Amino acid sequence: MLGFLVRRIMVMIPTLLAISAITFVIIQLPPGDYLTTLMTELESRGEAIDESRLQFLRESYGLDRPMIEQYFVWVGGMLTGDYGFSFEYNRPVADVIGDRMLLTIVVSFATIVFIWVVSFPIGIYSATHQYSLGDYGLTFLGFLGLATPNFLLALVLLYFANVTFGTSIGGLMDAAYLDAPWSWGKVLSILEHLWIPVIVIGTSGTAGMIRRLRANLLDELHKQYVVTARAKGLTPARVLWKYPLRMAINPFIADIGNLLPQIVSGAAVVSIVLSLPTTGPMLLDALRSQDMYLAGSFLMFLALLTVVGVFLSDLALAALDPRIRLEGGATR
Amino acid sequence: MSFHRLLAGCLALAAIAFLATVPAAAAVETPYFAEQVAAGKLPPVGERLPADPRIVTFDEDGAQQGQPGGDMTMLMARAKDVRIMFAYFYARLMTYTTDLTLEPDILQSIEVEENRVFTLHLRPGHRWSDGSPFTAEDFRYWWEDVILNKDVPPFGPPPEMLAGGEPPLFEVLDETTVRYTWKEPNPLFLPSLAAARPLEIFGPAAYLKQFHVKYADAGQLKERAKAAGQKSWAHLHNRMDNAYDNDNPDMPTLQPWINTTAAPAERFVFVRNPYYHRVDPAGNQLPYIDRLLVQIADGKIIPAKAGAGEADLQARYLRFDNYTFLKQAAKRNGYKVDLWKTGNGAHLALFPNLNTADPVWRDLFRDVRFRRALSLGIDRDEINQAIYYGLAHPSNNTVLPRSPLFRPEYRQAWTRFDVREANRLLDEMGLTSRGGENIRLMPDGRPMEIIVETAGESTEEVDVLELIADSWRKIGVKLFTKPSQLEVLRNRIYSGQTLMAIAKGVDNGIPTADMAPTEFVPMDQNQYQWPKWGQFYQTGGTAGEKPALPAAVELMDLMGRWRTAPDTSARAEVWHRILGIHADQVFTIGLVNGTLQPVVVRSTLRNVPDEGIYNWDPGAHFGIYRPDTFWFAKPG
Numbered sequence: 001m002l003g004f005l006v007r008r009i010m011v012m013i014p015t016l017l018a019i020s021a022i023t024f025v026i027i028q029l030p031p032g033d034y035l036t037t038l039m040t041e042l043e044s045r046g047e048a049i050d051e052s053r054l055q056f057l058r059e060s061y062g063l064d065r066p067m068i069e070q071y072f073v074w075v076g077g078m079l080t081g082d083y084g085f086s087f088e089y090n091r092p093v094a095d096v097i098g099d100r101m102l103l104t105i106v107v108s109f110a111t112i113v114f115i116w117v118v119s120f121p122i123g124i125y126s127a128t129h130q131y132s133l134g135d136y137g138l139t140f141l142g143f144l145g146l147a148t149p150n151f152l153l154a155l156v157l158l159y160f161a162n163v164t165f166g167t168s169i170g171g172l173m174d175a176a177y178l179d180a181p182w183s184w185g186k187v188l189s190i191l192e193h194l195w196i197p198v199i200v201i202g203t204s205g206t207a208g209m210i211r212r213l214r215a216n217l218l219d220e221l222h223k224q225y226v227v228t229a230r231a232k233g234l235t236p237a238r239v240l241w242k243y244p245l246r247m248a249i250n251p252f253i254a255d256i257g258n259l260l261p262q263i264v265s266g267a268a269v270v271s272i273v274l275s276l277p278t279t280g281p282m283l284l285d286a287l288r289s290q291d292m293y294l295a296g297s298f299l300m301f302l303a304l305l306t307v308v309g310v311f312l313s314d315l316a317l318a319a320l321d322p323r324i325r326l327e328g329g330a331t332r
Numbered sequence: 333m334s335f336h337r338l339l340a341g342c343l344a345l346a347a348i349a350f351l352a353t354v355p356a357a358a359a360v361e362t363p364y365f366a367e368q369v370a371a372g373k374l375p376p377v378g379e380r381l382p383a384d385p386r387i388v389t390f391d392e393d394g395a396q397q398g399q400p401g402g403d404m405t406m407l408m409a410r411a412k413d414v415r416i417m418f419a420y421f422y423a424r425l426m427t428y429t430t431d432l433t434l435e436p437d438i439l440q441s442i443e444v445e446e447n448r449v450f451t452l453h454l455r456p457g458h459r460w461s462d463g464s465p466f467t468a469e470d471f472r473y474w475w476e477d478v479i480l481n482k483d484v485p486p487f488g489p490p491p492e493m494l495a496g497g498e499p500p501l502f503e504v505l506d507e508t509t510v511r512y513t514w515k516e517p518n519p520l521f522l523p524s525l526a527a528a529r530p531l532e533i534f535g536p537a538a539y540l541k542q543f544h545v546k547y548a549d550a551g552q553l554k555e556r557a558k559a560a561g562q563k564s565w566a567h568l569h570n571r572m573d574n575a576y577d578n579d580n581p582d583m584p585t586l587q588p589w590i591n592t593t594a595a596p597a598e599r600f601v602f603v604r605n606p607y608y609h610r611v612d613p614a615g616n617q618l619p620y621i622d623r624l625l626v627q628i629a630d631g632k633i634i635p636a637k638a639g640a641g642e643a644d645l646q647a648r649y650l651r652f653d654n655y656t657f658l659k660q661a662a663k664r665n666g667y668k669v670d671l672w673k674t675g676n677g678a679h680l681a682l683f684p685n686l687n688t689a690d691p692v693w694r695d696l697f698r699d700v701r702f703r704r705a706l707s708l709g710i711d712r713d714e715i716n717q718a719i720y721y722g723l724a725h726p727s728n729n730t731v732l733p734r735s736p737l738f739r740p741e742y743r744q745a746w747t748r749f750d751v752r753e754a755n756r757l758l759d760e761m762g763l764t765s766r767g768g769e770n771i772r773l774m775p776d777g778r779p780m781e782i783i784v785e786t787a788g789e790s791t792e793e794v795d796v797l798e799l800i801a802d803s804w805r806k807i808g809v810k811l812f813t814k815p816s817q818l819e820v821l822r823n824r825i826y827s828g829q830t831l832m833a834i835a836k837g838v839d840n841g842i843p844t845a846d847m848a849p850t851e852f853v854p855m856d857q858n859q860y861q862w863p864k865w866g867q868f869y870q871t872g873g874t875a876g877e878k879p880a881l882p883a884a885v886e887l888m889d890l891m892g893r894w895r896t897a898p899d900t901s902a903r904a905e906v907w908h909r910i911l912g913i914h915a916d917q918v919f920t921i922g923l924v925n926g927t928l929q930p931v932v933v934r935s936t937l938r939n940v941p942d943e944g945i946y947n948w949d950p951g952a953h954f955g956i957y958r959p960d961t962f963w964f965a966k967p968g
Contacts, residue, residue: 092561171629
């Protein structure tokens with residue numbers, strides 16, 4: 001087991017290095033750099049910026065160096081906890097991301113809880129009452145959520161909330177609380193705004209969750225040991241809870257690997273439509289304006305979370321399901 | 333608005349002293365500061381104002397004296413947009429009035445001799461927002477230690493400070509007087525001080541010296557630069573000295589409001605400047621409004637937020653096609669929607685690339701008959717009706733009627749829809765053979781297919797091109813649209829890969845004779861009709877190509893004549909020659925102008941004109957209408 005752990009961790013390092021190189025190259029692929037973006041933006045407003053100043057800024061940001069050198073500076077910095085400098089915000093990347101992280105985690109976490117709370121009971125009900133009216137009705141609802149375009153639903157809910165409750169449009173709280181310290185009012189204001197993104201992002205995720213749980217449970221429920229348990233006179237509830245459900249949530253555990261980065265990056269499209277102060281829109285802007293270090297460090301962070309998440313879900317699966325063997329090591 | 337009542341040239345010859353016609357009332361303490369003054373944290377208002385504050389009058393139509401107080405919310409899409417606020421604030425050494433005459437603002441007065449010698453008088457007792465004195469030292473520091481310092485941007489005098497290629501002689505005459513003397517006239521100097529993004533000739537020396545190696549301890553400075561993630565003291569200074577960017581809350585300012593929030597933030601709070609130099613006739617220190625709140629929201633959601641009544645004043649990020657939606661919710665959410673005219677010379681224009689790499693096309697584009705034929709082959713009325721609901725004006729890419737330089741022929745030359753005349757011109761050029769679909773053939777036998785490239789930012793451009801494609805078919809020319817992306821498009825234009833581009837026309841469609849005609853002369857590679865000629869001027873002849881058409885050479889000569897013209901009427905004469913050449917030569921094919929910009933204004937907000945001009949320079953969008961005089965009436 002220990003050997004397995006060490007091996008897994010050793011594999012992570014080249015994986016992350018490869019990801020960092022690919023990320024860097026892709027960010028650099030579009031023509032120009034951050035300064036050309038800046039220049040275009042200025043000129044579109046009729047302002048001018050002269051070449052010598054641009055050159056000065058290039059030096060300032062280290063953009064005048066060869067590509068390969070820029071890459072090593074960046075990677076080397078990351079190893080020592082320096083994620084580079086955001087051109088757009090004129091501050092270290094760590095500060096920029098840190099500011100938005102908390103709210104992103106709040107939104108994503110609430111969404112994930114929402115998805116699980118909704119889809120679990122429905123999934124179990126659908127599996128145990130297969131082909132009943134309830135099964136069809138609830139599944140239909142789930143599919144409806146999946147089929148509605150997120151951005152459209154977001155806009156409709158925004159309008160509805162604004163007209164009926166007077167909720168301010170977009171964002172995660174009323175403007176008055178933006179720079180205020182934490183208070184009950186602020187928490188309530190966040191809750192008032194939070195339900196829209198949670199419902200919008202959540203509804204699109206429930207359908208998949210419901211169907212997977214339903215399918216897995218149905219597989220399990222027809223197995224020998226369930227029949228045996230029933231024959232022994234266990235209550236239906238106990239029959240369901242003791243083994244089949246534990247087996248059926250196997251895919252969800254495997255999903256943890258994807259869940260971690262999701263918590264951090266959130267649903268970018270919805271966040272952009274709703275103008276949430278989360279990391280998704282920030283990443284998109286950074287990519288657009290070629291704010292290289294901000295975008296790159298952020299993507300690296302997501303990659304790290306994914307790699308770690310997959311590792312954790314492997315461990316959890318092994319703990320949960322003894323049938324899963326670690327690379328055949330235990331058979332010898 | 334009284335743009336047609338132009339009093340041009342008030343500054344050209346003689347000394348102008350700004351005389352307040354209103355007797356100064358005793359200054360009244362602003363309620364916002366009353367507590368701080370009582371606690372002894374701030375001096376009383378009488379001591380905060382300069383000895384001779386600028387008294388703002390309200391003879392504009394509909395503007396009235398107001399009362400202090402209130403918060404004004406505006407929406408912006410990015411943290412960086414707080415720089416736009418600097419334009420809106422519009423406190424400048426010199427400012428434009430709404431009829432586009434220049435007058436001293438931060439300056440108490442100015443004396444100009446022969447447009448060469450500029451003597452600037454500051455207001456005695458004027459202070460920066462942190463209370464430190466604003467004096468000639470702030471000009472000296474900026475000139476000697478920033479502009480002339482080889483290590484700090486701008487690395488030498490900016491182009492507006494060169495006349496005949498020479499920098500000025502700078503002198504400090506006394507604590508409140510400085511003088512700039514050029515050998516040749518420098519007509520660019522004063523307009524650039526009054527620009528939306530002004531030429532910077534002073535800075536808060538007392539504050540900035542702590543970042544300057546000449547005044548601070550070098551070792552400590554190195555540490556500070558490192559701590560701020562900057563390479564050297566020069567980079568640190570450059571990071572801290574951007575008045576225009578509004579990105580350094582510690583930096584003292586002379587503007588009506590001070591930014592108190594550092595990026596990144598979801599909301600930027602600007603509070604009133606206790607040392608601001610303008611008062612109203614009743615003795616209230618301006619600005620009227622206590623705080624400006626700039627809320628950051630995604631650009632796409634800003635129209636929706638404005639429609640929900642979340643902005644007190646908003647124009648940026650609102651498009652004309654949001655108008656109906658905004659209007660619909662206006663009553664319910666307590667605001668009104670005005671339509672302001674935009675100030676571009678053309679809302680959209682076609683730019684045939686006279687420097688295109690393809691020699692056959694290049695020769696065609698350089699033939700004036702060809703350009704005229706293309707212009708005659710466009711049905712501008714149809715475009716106006718179909719896309720702009722008939723609210724715009726068919727026009728060349730030239731000055732707007734509100735400019736004193738306007739003449740109807742500049743607008744109308746070669747803009748009528750005349751297929752027969754266009755065909756006659758093309759036949760006269762010998763382009764008589766036709767290929768498939770009745771499309772004319774070029775001299776080398778290729779079908780005449782013009783690819784027009786767009787920056788791909790709006791479907792509007794594509795729609796307009798569809799209409800033009802239909803009418804050009806009637807003159808035997810085929811049009812293809814190619815949307816790309818702004819940076820890509822520009823690089824293609826610069827290198828001559830494009831045949832033609834569609835984009836906005838000249839930025840300043842409301843110039844006076846005293847503003848430089850740079851946009852009409854090949855002086856910038858950003859002029860899509862002659863990028864290489866512009867580059868040639870920009871780089872001092874090291875790159876690009878020498879202008880080859882006689883008309884373009886003449887434009888360059890005229891620019892030189894404009895620079896050295898002795899007075900406004902001589903400059904106006906040069907302008908008319910330039911505009912005449914443009915109308916006749918059709919270097920750019922303007923389509924429509926005078927399009928409209930929706931402006932959302934809170935119902936209780938006063939002094940925002942119902943019909944303003946939405947122009948960047950001159951105008952600074954809201955700036956020229958003096959947002960420091962906007963105020964909130966008590967609802968009721």
